[in-house]
Amino acid sequence: MKLKGKGINVQALTESACYLLFGFQLFRLTVTGGYLSYVTPRMKPYLYGLSALMVLWAAMGAGKIFRPKYKGRLFHCLVLGIPILILTVPPAPPAGSAVIKNYSSSSIPGSSSGGDGIDYSASEQETSGFDYYEDETAAEEPDDSAGLNGLDENARTITIADDDYYAWMTELGAHADKYQGYTVTMKGFVFLDLENRQENEFALVRLSMWCCSADMAPMGLMAYDSKGLSFKENDWVTVTGKLSVKDGYPTIDAETMAAAEKPQQEYVYPNY
Numbered sequence: 001m002k003l004k005g006k007g008i009n010v011q012a013l014t015e016s017a018c019y020l021l022f023g024f025q026l027f028r029l030t031v032t033g034g035y036l037s038y039v040t041p042r043m044k045p046y047l048y049g050l051s052a053l054m055v056l057w058a059a060m061g062a063g064k065i066f067r068p069k070y071k072g073r074l075f076h077c078l079v080l081g082i083p084i085l086i087l088t089v090p091p092a093p094p095a096g097s098a099v100i101k102n103y104s105s106s107s108i109p110g111s112s113s114g115g116d117g118i119d120y121s122a123s124e125q126e127t128s129g130f131d132y133y134e135d136e137t138a139a140e141e142p143d144d145s146a147g148l149n150g151l152d153e154n155a156r157t158i159t160i161a162d163d164d165y166y167a168w169m170t171e172l173g174a175h176a177d178k179y180q181g182y183t184v185t186m187k188g189f190v191f192l193d194l195e196n197r198q199e200n201e202f203a204l205v206r207l208s209m210w211c212c213s214a215d216m217a218p219m220g221l222m223a224y225d226s227k228g229l230s231f232k233e234n235d236w237v238t239v240t241g242k243l244s245v246k247d248g249y250p251t252i253d254a255e256t257m258a259a260a261e262k263p264q265q266e267y268v269y270p271n272y
Contacts, residue, residue, distance in 0.1 A: 012064035018080040019061060023054025025087040033265070039212045040269045158243070160186040162263045165206060166270050169219055172243070176250035184252055185240040187260050188220050192233045200229050204239055204252065208268045219268055222246075225254040236260045 029035040030047045039047075148167060150159040158179065160168045165186070172179060191203040205220030223239055231237055241254040 007066065009065050009067050012061050012067070016058045016061035016065065018084065019054045019058035021084050022080050022087075023051045023058065025084060026054065027051040029087060036265060036267065036269075037213065040209055042269075156182045158182050158184045158186075160184065162187070162265070166208070166219070166268045169221070169268075172221065172250045176243075176245045176248070179243050179250070180245050182243045183240065183255075184243045185238065186221070186252075187236065187238045187263070189234050189236045189262075190229075190231050191218050191220070198224075200225050200227075202229055204237070206266060206268050208270060210270060216267070221250055221252055223252040223254055225257060227254075231257065231259070236262045 026035075026047050029038075030044060030051065035043070035047055148171060149164045150161055150168070152158075158168070165188075168186070186204065188204040188206050191205045194201070194203060201222065201224050203218065203220055204223045205218035207216045208219040209216050223241070236259070238258050238260040239252055239254050240256045241252040244251050244253055
């Protein structure tokens with residue numbers, strides 16, 4: 001009986017090609033930073049390791065290419081074929097309202113759950129290393145404001161750069177009263193999927209990724225524009241305004257709002 005594939009093991013060839021393509025896509029996304037749309041920066045060394053493993057498997061499978069088989073089984077190659085296709089097409093940036101519909105579980109101060117700007121669940125305390133004390137007598141929290149970039153205590157201004165976003169959300173969430181009356185300038189996108197939202201009220205947020213794209217949630221501050229909100233949901237804006245504490249939650253009373261370019265890295269990666 002004549003062997004199929006004219007002396008070539010089609011199964012081994014397909015498997016090796018899948019390993020090689022998958023390894024190449026992982027390496028490309030890791031080098032270019034595209035992997036940050038899927039996982040956090042802490043995964044970078046593991047992705048390099050997995051890329052090398054895929055190349056090694058491809059090399060091992062290449063030795064079987066010229067050992068023909070009567071019948072190749074290719075269906076199992078879909079295990080890698082599907083992720084290859086997914087990684088080839090860049091994911092569409094998720095809209096905030098599409099990522100989280102339950103406002104109480106977001107990291108926006110002023111939610112119906114009574115948050116303080118940071119979600120101090122037990123699991124995140126373990127992950128982040130932050131200690132949260134409801135009883136002020138239990139422990140003294142260190143004053144870390146001196147190490148925060150963008151703070152001018154003399155001028156009473158706070159300018160939040162892209163790289164300092166998470167640090168400032170943590171600080172403002174924990175010590176809102178300390179900065180009441182400061183003029184804050186920060187960039188984010190307009191988030192309107194809020195429970196009991198008042199007219200001209202919105203949240204100025206970015207998407208926070210703790211582990212992977214599946215757990216992204218908005219993180220930011222409530223804001224209010226008395227002149228009327230002229231931007232629509234998901235628009236990126238730079239807001240400048242006075243920080244006030246309303247019902248215990250930090251809120252920006254917007255004085256100016258301007259359209260802004262989306263940052264090169266739009267997501268926030270806590271504790272990477």
